[in-house]
Amino acid sequence: MLSLDFIRANKEKIIAAAKNKNRKIDIDKILLLDDERRELIQKIQVLREERNKTSHGRPDEKTIQRGKEIKEELKKFEESLSSILIELDTLVSFVPNVPLDEVPIGKDESGNVEVKKWGEPKKFDFEVKSHLDLGLSLDLFDLERGSKVSGFRGYFLKNQAAQLQFAILFYVFQKLVAKGYVPMIAPSIVKGFTLFGTAQFPWGEQEVYKLNDEDAYLSGTAEVPITSYYSGEILNEKDLPKKFVAFSPCFRREAGSYGKDVKGLYRVHEFWKVEQVIIAKNDIKESKKLHEELQRNTEEIMEDLKIPYRRLLMCTGDMGEPQVYKYDTEIWMPYRNGYGEIASNSIMGDFQTRRLKIKYRKKDGTTEYCYSLNDTAIPSPRILIAILENYQQKDGGIKIPEVLKSLVGFKEIKALA
RNA sequence: GGUGGGGUGGCAGAGCGGUUGAAUGCGCAGGUUUCGAAAACCUGUAUGGCAGAAAUGCUAUCGCGAGUUCAAAUCUCGCCCCCACCGCCA
Numbered sequence: 001m002l003s004l005d006f007i008r009a010n011k012e013k014i015i016a017a018a019k020n021k022n023r024k025i026d027i028d029k030i031l032l033l034d035d036e037r038r039e040l041i042q043k044i045q046v047l048r049e050e051r052n053k054t055s056h057g058r059p060d061e062k063t064i065q066r067g068k069e070i071k072e073e074l075k076k077f078e079e080s081l082s083s084i085l086i087e088l089d090t091l092v093s094f095v096p097n098v099p100l101d102e103v104p105i106g107k108d109e110s111g112n113v114e115v116k117k118w119g120e121p122k123k124f125d126f127e128v129k130s131h132l133d134l135g136l137s138l139d140l141f142d143l144e145r146g147s148k149v150s151g152f153r154g155y156f157l158k159n160q161a162a163q164l165q166f167a168i169l170f171y172v173f174q175k176l177v178a179k180g181y182v183p184m185i186a187p188s189i190v191k192g193f194t195l196f197g198t199a200q201f202p203w204g205e206q207e208v209y210k211l212n213d214e215d216a217y218l219s220g221t222a223e224v225p226i227t228s229y230y231s232g233e234i235l236n237e238k239d240l241p242k243k244f245v246a247f248s249p250c251f252r253r254e255a256g257s258y259g260k261d262v263k264g265l266y267r268v269h270e271f272w273k274v275e276q277v278i279i280a281k282n283d284i285k286e287s288k289k290l291h292e293e294l295q296r297n298t299e300e301i302m303e304d305l306k307i308p309y310r311r312l313l314m315c316t317g318d319m320g321e322p323q324v325y326k327y328d329t330e331i332w333m334p335y336r337n338g339y340g341e342i343a344s345n346s347i348m349g350d351f352q353t354r355r356l357k358i359k360y361r362k363k364d365g366t367t368e369y370c371y372s373l374n375d376t377a378i379p380s381p382r383i384l385i386a387i388l389e390n391y392q393q394k395d396g397g398i399k400i401p402e403v404l405k406s407l408v409g410f411k412e413i414k415a416l417a
Numbered sequence: 418g419g420u421g422g423g424g425u426g427g428c429a430g431a432g433c434g435g436u437u438g439a440a441u442g443c444g445c446a447g448g449u450u451u452c453g454a455a456a457a458c459c460u461g462u463a464u465g466g467c468a469g470a471a472a473u474g475c476u477a478u479c480g481c482g483a484g485u486u487c488a489a490a491u492c493u494c495g496c497c498c499c500c501a502c503c504g505c506c507a
Contacts, residue, residue, distance in 0.1 A: 041467050045476045052476085055488040056436045067487025234427095234464085359464095365446085367464085 001199075001355040002095055004034050004088075010098070017098040020105050020316035025095050033088040040081040047074050093202055096321035097351040100284070103325060106315030112328070113315070118299065119308030121332050126394045130335035131385040132264040134392055135161065138413055141265065141381075153254065153262075153269045157381060160413045164387065164400075165272065165380045167407035169247065172274045172301055172378040176245035179297065181276065184246040186225040191215050194228035197356035199322035199348075206255045218251035222275040223374040230279060231356040234367055240360055241280040241290060245377060248273065265381040266340065274377040279358065282368040284324075287347045291325065294375035298329050298343045301378060305401045307390050308332040310339055322351040329376075334389045342383060343376035 007014060011027055018025045051070050054063045104113050135141045140161035146154035157165055177183045192215050195201045195208060200220065209218040219225060226246045235242070250273050254260075261267035276294050280287055295311065302309040314326040325347040330339035350369035353359070359367045391399045396415035405411055 038467065041476085045467065048476060051488075052436095054435095058435075059487060064487040069487095071487070357465095365462085 001093060001351060002097065003354065004030075004092070007031070007092070007095065008034065013098055014095060017316070018096055020099065021096045021319065021321065022107065022317050023094070023096050023321065026091060027095075030088065030091050030095070033084055033091070037081065037084050037088060040077055040084065044074060044077045044081065047077070090202075093196070093355075097324050097349060099316050099319065099323070100325050100347075103319070104313065104315040105317075107317040109315075109318045111315030111317055112312045114310055115313045115327075116311035117308075118303065118310070119306070119332070121308050121334065122390060124334065124392075128334045128389065129392060129396070130264065131333075131388040134388045134396070134398065135265075135384075137396055138398065138416060140388070140413070143264075151269075153267065155265060155268060155381070157384075160398075160408065160410065161381070161384060161388075163408045164384060164404065167404045168378055168380055168383055168387070169272055169274055171304075171404060171407055173245060173247060175301065175304075176274070176276065176297060176377060181243045181245035184222075184226060184229075184244050186219075186222040186246045186248040188219050188225075188249045188251065189216050190219045190225050190228070192217060194224050194231070194356075195219070197231060198224045198227050198352050199355065200224065203321055207253050209251050209253055219248065220250050220252045221273060221374075222246040222248035222250070223277055226275065226277040227279070227352055227372050227374065228356055230358045230370075233358060235279070235358070235360040235370065237281065237360050237362050240370065241278050241286070244277045246275050246277060248275070250379075265385055268381070271379055271381060273379040276375045276377050278373040279353075280371045280373065281360065282350060282371055284347075284349070284371070287349070287371045287373060288325070290373055291327075291345060291347050291375075294373060295327055295329070295345050298345065298375055298377060302329070302331055302342075304403045305383075305387065307386050307401075309342070320346070322346075322348045324349045324351075327375075331383070331386045332390060333386055334392075340382075340385065342379065342386065345375035346373065348372045348374070 002014070007027070007030060011031070014025070015027055047070050051067060051074075054067060059067065104111055106112065129137075132143075136143075139159055141158055142156040143154075146156045148154075149156075173183065189211065192201070195204075195217055200208065204220075208220060211217065225248065226244050229244075230242075249270060251270050254267055254269060257267060276297060278290050278294065280290055299309065299311070309329055309331045312328045312330065314323075314328055319326045323346040327345040328341055329343035329345065331342040332338075333340045349371055352372045353370045358370045358372075360370055361367050387401060388398055391401065393399060393412075393415075398413040400408055400411055400413070
């Protein structure tokens, strides 16, 4: 959410940002409603002032009569104001955040810029199998019964894959805790305000599972509950930045992607994820540093696993509404002979914190909206695709990455006879 | 799910229709005092909005929403949350 002050002062910038993010907004309508809003507020204040002045003692007949008139007038103005506010809030809630100047302008993913590449894809002296083939032949997951029991994109992880998922998540969790991140296990059932607050809504409403008629939704990421953790609070500057590493199950409807990635575990309705979230000061320089730190954390994990990855700087058209700056991390997936998205690292500025009302008190006593950032640490089962495919052996077995061996308690998944 | 109690500022805790944005205490910040500190004393100490260059003024907010009234923290209704006990339960 951008402030009306900011919108008034930066009309052209916002128009350009929305265009570059492929979003339609009606700034003129917003400014018009804002004018009406301010005019009405002033009228209302004058009336309230008059009313309040007479409310301190026993009034005479005349004052009571005037009070009744004021009441009528106020009612009229207050009703128009509240309908204007509803309309205005709706329009403003759709205005996307303004990307930083250094973000490349582009229409879609083709405009993203590769800014880093790590590791050499391994040369296999045999025909590589897909994670799907590997998993099925090693009895690591069961998609047919997943589909039978859970529905489209349903899956069971079995045997060593089930162990591997716990292991990789725990490995990453512990790694970040050791770096000083506060460990959290977050709720996946969240109220609507958290989804609006983190700016999943209003854009992504068809992407989220809603539970019955309650104000209850299944969150697609721990970013939602963790960023909302301090909603409505004023933090102390000296306590910032707050860094969290959070685990949660994640649920996504994947509406509109019916034909996409239907095979295997790449795109599923529910998965587990360890997420990094930072609540920081209102300082873009500091946020850029923290953003690099988050990125390094993600990349170190890939390096620990010894799997090649690359870093993309996302262009305006592929970065999403609340972000001002965003990297995606993609990991090498041998079967597709290319990289697949594994993590997404964003600076949100004060876009989320304004919606969630998260501020901090500065040394001079004034308050300011925090900045928020988040980055995937590890998602599973998606990471299993990369592990299985990169660590596959000629005989159809899988070696276990060094750092995970002690956690799973075995060194390889042997090919079945 | 049932019964009872309760939600007021950073915390504790008054107020229960009319200068109450809110007593008092604690905490916190600044000052006086001191060689320094403690203590004591003094001053200040919520958030949003509108106007204003600013000083400042006005306005809203006592869990949330609606209502009664000239006037609501105070009365009425609905909702949410918290606490205690009972039941059920991974």
